[in-house]
Amino acid sequence: MPRPSATVKTAPSRAWEDYLKIIYKLESLTPANKGVQTKDLAERLAVSKASVTNMLKKLAEEALIQHEPYYGVRLTDSGRKIAMKMIRNHRILESYLVARLGYSWDEVDEEAETLEHFLSDKLVDRMWNDLGQPTHDPHGSPIPDVDGHIENKPLPALSHLEHNTPVRVARIKNRSPEELRYLASIGLHLGSRIVVKNQAPFNGPLLIEIDGAQLHALDHRMGLAIHVTPAHEADSPHV
Amino acid sequence: MPRPSATVKTAPSRAWEDYLKIIYKLESLTPANKGVQTKDLAERLAVSKASVTNMLKKLAEEALIQHEPYYGVRLTDSGRKIAMKMIRNHRILESYLVARLGYSWDEVDEEAETLEHFLSDKLVDRMWNDLGQPTHDPHGSPIPDVDGHIENKPLPALSHLEHNTPVRVARIKNRSPEELRYLASIGLHLGSRIVVKNQAPFNGPLLIEIDGAQLHALDHRMGLAIHVTPAHEADSPHV
DNA sequence: ACTAAAAATTAGCCTAGACTAAACATTAAA
């Protein structure tokens, strides 16, 4: 590696960017009075807890995070900016692969997870413009703008809905390729009209109707990942 | 980094791939009885000679090259295969950026130099098919096929031509973005019809006519990088 | 044939970013 001189500011590495991105994602799942935990980062990044501690020290030195030992970690503005850039790169690339190169929604994440770190601003910008400046990716997740602002409208999950109220699928979070393929196979896509008929007790499976057709039993955890808007609001919310 | 276990074969790193690619490129400039020199690799890769020696040892251990100390280095079949894959990735990406995202030929190399290492086979294949399975990149360089075979037709350079014989530009090798922009600015593109009117002595500049229009003085070294076919052979050879 | 220059290697060092094992701090349970 070309040794980065002490004075010249070197670009953040792939590792740093992934840490910052995951911290961002875990922040939203963290109670407001706590920071993101070392353990959770270690788990998501598939790395030892000691490695996380070690990296957090470096990120804190560069003022990308605030790290209070034993309390947890929070992004600073500059750290958040880098995280948002990764998410923007990721989601625009995923959108492009689906729209222009025939990828399906279960294939894009793997590709994007690596490439997000190596796409130039120019390339991301050109893909985004070529697509008509989309605001959401193929999973319905919002694309941050170039300044790092992101839509943050909380949408209810299928598992938390009143029964017999029609809704439309607006976003599907964090599912594995296998699960995404399964959803597609039962006809559940972004924009699908869903009616929850019933939920079995003890966090049991949901019974749902998809586009007025067949009933399907859907695992409770899957229902947590599927976020919806009221059916009347927008017929096909983003895409 | 996830420690690669001793038994599981790990993918070659970016550094290894760049070494193999540059070795491939230097092989064609090396006399048949010699190997590629450490010094030349160090220069092209912008690393120290000691670093090269060090890496060559590792590449030789994996049987990607044959390294005879003080003599030089040659690719093995498996090393060449990796080199060709990088060149294929690089050239297909460059082609795609020009054809689909409005890049000009001077902008693509920087992007491709990094991304070549991170593109999946699937993505490269889809870009290639989307483009209609091109055989040459935007600089006229041949694209290796998936098995690593590459067209190897030696084309004469402008600097070595008979005067007053019309030719067409078929390939432009290894020029900087600045030089490529200059060539475009004087109307010299792939497929341009050129007549060399004169060459000043002592490797002096060439006097050339471009598409029957104005005369331009062209530096001898630039003329070495511009390769041509006879004007009658194909009107617009690849592109 | 001898010597000087060029090229290559060796030896020793460094940083990034992993790891394990052990020590320490906090929280939850008894």
Next chain:
DNA sequence: TTTAATGTTTAGTCTAGGCTAATTTTTAGT
């Protein structure tokens, strides 16, 4: 309130891939 479990940090290692300085080998010039 003491203890056990959980989470975090520290200490010490390791590999990849760089570096410089010193040494060795080859090549070229006289």
